[in-house]
Amino acid sequence: MSPLLRSSLKGNPIVYDFLMGLSRSTKRAIFFISDFILLQASLYAAFSLRLGTVTPALYLKESWILFVLLPLVYIPLALAFRMPSIKLGAFEDSAVLRIGLFAVVLSLAAMFLSYLLKLEAPISVPLIFGSAVFAGSTGTRVLAQFLIQKLNFGGGHSVPIAVYGAGAAGIQLVSALRRSREINPVVFVDDNSTMHGLLVAGLKVQNPNVLSELAVQGKIERVIMAIPSVPNQRRRDLLKKLSTLPLKVQALPSYVDLLAGKRIDDDLRTVSANELLGREKVYLSSIEIAKSYTRRVVMVTGAGGSIGSELCRQLLNCSPTKIVLFEQSEIGLYEIDQILSHIAPAAGIEVVAILGSVTNKLRVREVMKSEGVDVVLHAAAYKHVPLVESNEIEGARNNVLGTLIVAEAAVKLGIERFILISTDKAVRPSNIMGATKRMAELVVQDLQTRAPQTKLSMVRFGNVLGSSGSVIPLFQKQIAAGGPLTVTHPDVTRFFMTIPEAARLVLLAGAHSKGGDMFVLDMGKPMKIIDVARRMIELSGRRVKDAGNPDGDMEISITGLRPGEKLYEELLIDSNSLRTTSHDKIMRAKEGKLSQIEVALMMQELNAALLACDQAALRRIVVSRVEGYLEQKVVA
16 A cells, blocks of 8 residues: 555544535445446456456457446346445445355346347356456445545544453444444454454454453453353353453443343443443333323422433333433433433424423422323432531431422322332431432322322332442442542442343333332342442453552542441331232332321421521431331441
8 A cells, every 4th residue: 555545544534524424325326337337347347357467348249238238137136136225334244245245246247138139259258257246246335335434434543452252242332332433353262262363353362361451451441242142151150251451341231131122332331330240131022011191190299310211212112102201310301201202202202301400399280280280200309428427407308398299299190100210228228318208298198098099109229230229330430540449338238230120110100009008129138338339440441459469559548437338238117017029039018107287297397497507407307207217327
């Protein structure tokens, strides 16, 4: 390659964007014309090679008619084999086979015309002609793909990666990543020894043992697991093994997620600790859930939050007529509205974005009434323990009073279902956040006793992986900053679940509610936060630095328990209250509640404390009304 050409191909985003911006019909026309020209050149080359001269026209005599007839045959054949529709971004075995069949049929057509017209052309000319068409059509597309990739990869740094798994998912991944300017697939690795040394999708397949050497040499910076069909235990073992390498580890979603409609290149994600939490994900039936939301208007409070936004996304699969997004954060509302506005119209679902606070009684009632709400999913809450601990009045106003306002509006308007999203921190709480969530539960339990038309229920779960303020995003930021990772106590344990699990549990609660229900998820065994920190460090390609390994890369710092923080959390106040449901991972709890008079007095006292901004009064209310609060207030 000449220095001038090499320089011109050193990334030109403007030209690349222009080419990618061409309409589909224009791109097809370009391929159609190039193949037409290639056909004439291939026929000329066939005569030239057979006759051994660069000027075969002197010897053609009657055979010149083929240069007129074959192009006429080419047009219907090219359309039949969809030659102009072959995509460069997915130019794999199926496309090569289609070109091969096209070349064979075109060669047979040349033979038939020669026989029919009794031409004097040597019989080997059509065979050479077909081979030239195949080589030319394939070669031009490979060259075009190469040039486009060169234009796409700018002068900046693209990350070289290894793809673990040379199967169908790996091939599709490489095809998708080749359109990226930031990532450059350079090698396949696969456990199947029969594939070692083969070229797959233009990349050599090697033994996974070479990953360490390639990483040390700087030839790869990342490894992506493209084996979605592998059993979960094998997946965890591989992740543990790869975490010892000085590489960033990523993984494709499982086939369950892929079948749910997620594109391979859309859901490529950094491996997080939920891959190694020691239990299978809980998959809740979307069909079972959808029946309760089909053709209904669903209002989601706190729609811009982690759980609220995921609820909105999953509601799209339940075919509601309208989703009402209710959120006091302008940026949060904007972001979820932007996501849904590009998806919902295609499903025939209306999306309404409304700014407002759940503590504004008139606003909440007016929105529910004007939008014709049938179901309310109440996700709005202040949930960060240290912040609420130092902002007690606002935490109680939002979490308790806000819940009462939304639930009362739902009951007075005869709304079909109301679901409160609660937390395991509401069980024998040691902090104001947990106490306010327990008070919110008591309010909902009380309202149900005089709400025959509305089914009110509550959903209680533990820490949600990836939600705002959770430990995983915090650890990811600390790792990116070079550490250390901060853990409050070496013995702190928590239950964990994923955001999709949490959202599906909420939707399932709405589907199965009989009124006054408390739903909890079987979340397996709690896990030590310090173990999560260790695994996060290992998965980032680094080693934990501690007394046993002073040469490690990153430390874990013990900072001490924060105000109101417990060593462990519980999901139930009374484990004997558990009842089964139709789903083996979902349980229903029947817990104690306050009388109507007690709840009324609690809210009267709370309103007075909020009006006076009296934190001491709020604490007295919590002590007297929330079971277990005093016993757990002082934490070791």
